[in-house]
Amino acid sequence: MRKTLILTMLAGFLAFGAPLVPALVTRVLDGATVEVRIESVPGPAPAGVQPGSLVTVRYIGVGLPLAPQYAEKLRSLNALLVEGRRVYLEFEDKKTWEDGKLWAYVFLDADGHLFVNAVLIASPLAGFVPLPGAERYNALLAYMGRVPLASPTLACPTTYAWNEAGRYVGTTACVEGPVAGVGTSRGGDVFLNLGKPYPDPGRFTLFIPARHVGKFEAAFGARFWTNLVGVRVRALGEIRLYQGVPEIQLSEPENLVILR
Numbered sequence: 001m002r003k004t005l006i007l008t009m010l011a012g013f014l015a016f017g018a019p020l021v022p023a024l025v026t027r028v029l030d031g032a033t034v035e036v037r038i039e040s041v042p043g044p045a046p047a048g049v050q051p052g053s054l055v056t057v058r059y060i061g062v063g064l065p066l067a068p069q070y071a072e073k074l075r076s077l078n079a080l081l082v083e084g085r086r087v088y089l090e091f092e093d094k095k096t097w098e099d100g101k102l103w104a105y106v107f108l109d110a111d112g113h114l115f116v117n118a119v120l121i122a123s124p125l126a127g128f129v130p131l132p133g134a135e136r137y138n139a140l141l142a143y144m145g146r147v148p149l150a151s152p153t154l155a156c157p158t159t160y161a162w163n164e165a166g167r168y169v170g171t172t173a174c175v176e177g178p179v180a181g182v183g184t185s186r187g188g189d190v191f192l193n194l195g196k197p198y199p200d201p202g203r204f205t206l207f208i209p210a211r212h213v214g215k216f217e218a219a220f221g222a223r224f225w226t227n228l229v230g231v232r233v234r235a236l237g238e239i240r241l242y243q244g245v246p247e248i249q250l251s252e253p254e255n256l257v258i259l260r
Helices: 002-011 068-082 116-122 138-144 210-220
Strands: 021-030 033-038 054-059 086-090 101-107 159-161 172-184 190-194 204-208 232-238 240-242 245-249 256-258
Touching (some): 068 116, 101 116
Parallel strands (some): 159 172
Antiparallel strands (some): 021 086
16 A cells, blocks of 8 residues: 555656546446546557547556455555546557557546556556557556566575475475475466476476465565566475476475575
């Protein structure tokens, strides 16, 4: 909440590119999607955007949390910001419609001071997810969605490099290495692959079961794993083998440290 307040205050001093299209928010669908009625089109706009049209708008760069309780909180925050209000939409040239939704940057004022996408990403509930073809505000949104650092201290009995840890199956230890790839299962499990990406059998995997993902999002930010590729991490747990690949299963965020 403090981070959101800081951003809101900061936004008052910064002007972004002037939004073009005013619209009235008629319904908040989730933490990053709203239904709007276009009021006027005073400048260039994507095809299909015309006065009076009802459009589903998806916020560029805003990643939704997987955990249902945080997804609902983000929807509530989005509603608090925009529900029933006039907003101003700014579009990218190369990325407009997708699956019936219109990608947009959303502002609360015609001068572009109050940037809804940035406010949501700066909260602990959302994360920044780059959208190919929409890069105008990537530097700002990435900064607002940066991964919080956990405590750099773990009570490690010993620490193994990711490419050595497979020799110590059955041992409780810390394993450290760069995140080479990330993934999620259909059930919501999260995988951080150290050293080599999936499906390389030489990788070391940090496995977070779906039932624990919400705790990690609360500690590190929504969809935090999407920002970890190339980042060094350290994890504490029992080293075991799963289908021939060494891994540590994590259930508590205190056992994961992001080293940068």
